[in-house]
Amino acid sequence: MNIAAITLTQEKIALKTPFVTALREVRDVEFIRVKILCDDGSFAYGEAPATKAVTGETLESIRENILSVKGLFIGKEIAVSLETLHQTNIGSSAKAALDMALFFLLAKQKKKPLQEFFHIKDTRAIKTDITISLGSAEVMFEDAKRALREQNNILKVKLGSDIAHAIEVTQLLSRKLPHATLLIDANQAWNLKKSLYYLRETQNCAMELVEQPVSAADLESLKKISEASRVPILADEAVFTLQDVKDVVQNSCADMINIKLMKCGGLSKAVEILEYARKEKISCMLGSMLEGPYSINAAIYLAFAYRDVIQFIDLDSPLLYKELPHELDFVYETNEIRFK
Numbered sequence: 001m002n003i004a005a006i007t008l009t010q011e012k013i014a015l016k017t018p019f020v021t022a023l024r025e026v027r028d029v030e031f032i033r034v035k036i037l038c039d040d041g042s043f044a045y046g047e048a049p050a051t052k053a054v055t056g057e058t059l060e061s062i063r064e065n066i067l068s069v070k071g072l073f074i075g076k077e078i079a080v081s082l083e084t085l086h087q088t089n090i091g092s093s094a095k096a097a098l099d100m101a102l103f104f105l106l107a108k109q110k111k112k113p114l115q116e117f118f119h120i121k122d123t124r125a126i127k128t129d130i131t132i133s134l135g136s137a138e139v140m141f142e143d144a145k146r147a148l149r150e151q152n153n154i155l156k157v158k159l160g161s162d163i164a165h166a167i168e169v170t171q172l173l174s175r176k177l178p179h180a181t182l183l184i185d186a187n188q189a190w191n192l193k194k195s196l197y198y199l200r201e202t203q204n205c206a207m208e209l210v211e212q213p214v215s216a217a218d219l220e221s222l223k224k225i226s227e228a229s230r231v232p233i234l235a236d237e238a239v240f241t242l243q244d245v246k247d248v249v250q251n252s253c254a255d256m257i258n259i260k261l262m263k264c265g266g267l268s269k270a271v272e273i274l275e276y277a278r279k280e281k282i283s284c285m286l287g288s289m290l291e292g293p294y295s296i297n298a299a300i301y302l303a304f305a306y307r308d309v310i311q312f313i314d315l316d317s318p319l320l321y322k323e324l325p326h327e328l329d330f331v332y333e334t335n336e337i338r339f340k
């Protein structure tokens with residue numbers, strides 16, 4: 001089973017409402033879809049959205065990156081191609097798109113259904129959080145109330161650099177919505193001083209974690225914040241690869257890590273990180289960017305396969321789509337994700 005062709009398309013899925021974080025605002029999920037076709041007629045898809053603010057990649061660079069390496073795989077075997085792919089130095093999202101298509105093809109080559117290929121035994125529903133976009137405190141409170149009414153009670157709350165606003169929103173949600181589980185995400189918007197101030201001023205608030213308070217490169221501050229905080233600190237933008245994860249964990253810079261396919265370079269690399277996390281007993285979030293259905297499928301298989309180490313699941317893209325695409329292998333019932 002050798003690779004015969006690799007083709008690319010650009011896809012777009014409309015969102016119900018715009019998605020806003022400290023770093024960006026978007027109205028559609030846009031992504032590159034790659035199809036890998038083999039000489040026996042079998043094929044699989046991979047996808048990568050542009051998240052310039054996080055990985056530095058645009059749709060154009062993802063396309064160019066994939067086109068620049070695709071010649072290396074034509075006529076080659078799947079496992080060999082996977083190895084070759086991870087020796088290239090293309091962007092992590094471009095790599096993730098190719099990696100997941102190759103990974104899915106490995107399952108086809110072994111003639112295994114994906115559930116079996118991923119060693120998934122426990123198929124009880126898993127729960128995703130839902131994002132509350134950055135906005136005025138009133139709008140965020142209304143959005144959070146609506147999420148709870150719709151039975152989405154795990155809230156990923158996006159906060160920005162205005163620390164007074166961040167404290168106000170946290171106090172408001174924690175006080176008025178006691179049944180919500182709050183996951184606070186600062187997306188690198190604070191510095192050490194602001195972070196410590198935020199933690200002091202929200203001591204009375206019930207929250208599960210604070211995600212990436214300071215810039216990705218500032219591991220020193222991240223460590224100081226983790227030491228000072230009673231709330232677990234989660235590293236997101238600071239950890240792309242397994243080596244990053246080891247650096248953060250071994251130096252006690254954070255309590256938890258956020259794994260995303262687009263940061264680590266795809267399923268095969270995410271599996272390596274999750275195996276490490278399982279061995280070292282590090283609790284994880286399995287996150288995503290705003291992504292298309294095939295890359296969300298890939299992440300959901302992982303979420304089921306590693307439910308013992310994945311404490312929080314941030315795979316709410318399909319909840320934000322205007323309509324659910326048929327390519328999803330799973331159904332979303334409020335915040336629960338089940339096999340179709």
Ligand SMILES: [Mg+2]
Pocket residue numbers: 185187211212236237258
């Ligand atoms: Mg994050």
